[in-house]
Amino acid sequence: MPAAHAPAGPWPTWIRRLLRRGWPRRVHLALESGTPALRGGLPVHDIPRFSICLAGTGRYIVLRQQKLEIITLQRGDAVVAAPQALMEPHASALYLAMGFVFTPEMTRYLLAKKGRGGHRFLQTHHYSRVLDEDGRHFFQALQNRRGSPPDDLAARRLVELLIIKTAEMSEQPEPAVTKAGKARFTWQAACQFLQENLHHPIGRQDVSSFLHLHPNHVSRLFRDFSGRSFLNYLLLARLERARPLLKDPQLNITEIAHACGFRDVNYFIRCYRRKYGESPGKTRLSHFA
Known part of the structure; x- marks a missing residue:
């Protein structure tokens, strides 16, 4: 009830x-x-x-x-x-x-x-x-x-x-x-925290400390409400943050990677290509073409 x-x-x-x-x-x-x-x-x-x-x-x-x-x-x-x-x-x-x-x-x-x-x-x-x-x-x-x-x-x-x-x-x-409503509300708070800190090297422990929850509970929230693991959700959020930044010609690929929380630019390029089927550089060229 x-x-x-x-x-x-x-x-x-x-x-x-x-x-x-x-x-x-x-x-x-x-x-x-x-x-x-x-x-x-x-x-x-x-x-x-x-x-x-x-x-x-x-x-x-x-x-x-x-x-x-x-x-x-x-x-x-x-x-x-x-x-x-x-x-x-x-x-x-x-x-x-x-x-x-x-x-x-x-x-x-x-x-x-x-x-x-x-x-x-x-x-x-x-x-x-x-x-x-x-x-x-x-x-x-x-x-x-x-x-x-x-x-x-x-x-x-x-x-x-x-x-x-x-x-x-x-x-x-x-x-x-309801209990389910409270859980969804907590998940929304976790998502908001992630979006505001994507440029930092954050992880599950940071979210659990912020919400004062056990890390395993954080993982369950993301699995239940997004259908993804926490790490997969975080990676996708970082890649989606990169898409609009690639439209800015004054930012290079390394700066964009760092702005999205990737400390290794080569790892960023590999993840981006795996997700979108092309390199960040090719996406950028298509914007400028």
Whole structure:
């Protein structure tokens, strides 16, 4: 029988704490996309998101006036990414951050730590409620603040309103769902994580750590809902990511391979030929012909 779930654990308390502290103190906006070559092969995400630095120093790669730029966040600062905008953590960043991602199917609550040993998700929660029309208007209003300084009061208030929205969503019980529905929802969250990290050398263990599931359970989810093994699904997703990148003449084959998570370009070429019946170079030539 379908059953309603309790609110999202400690998240309501954590989010309300941000508001009591008067955060964000400053707001950085990531609004530009640019071509794959301009981004150096880094991906953009088609969903809005924002993060708040809780401790340490957050650094992100963004585009400003079609040039790659590094922005720096101190404690209490926020960074907001519009749909299709580039916002990628910089390798030198050392921080504890709380992030919120708003997809059409779910809202993701993330507590992440980036240290010298790499990036880890300490807590994650995938909530089936989605951002309402007011929340979408807040994001649109933030996009209209293009060029505003980080201490812009209007941008700070708009992010504060988004924090209030996420707090309200987290305080509501989850809608009733069957066991099969919950499993599909978890699989969708795993697929979203893969799509956002295809440019990294990720594997099953990364997905299981992100979702706090046993690796074998991750494998079952992909087998049950995609009809493929996890590795086969991941390989296909990487190859599909490469197809549109091959249309950009400013990216060479090695850069495209790396942008899709292949560290060995020869392995990329072999897998691509096996899947599509031709080499990446031939596909590229057919686009330019």
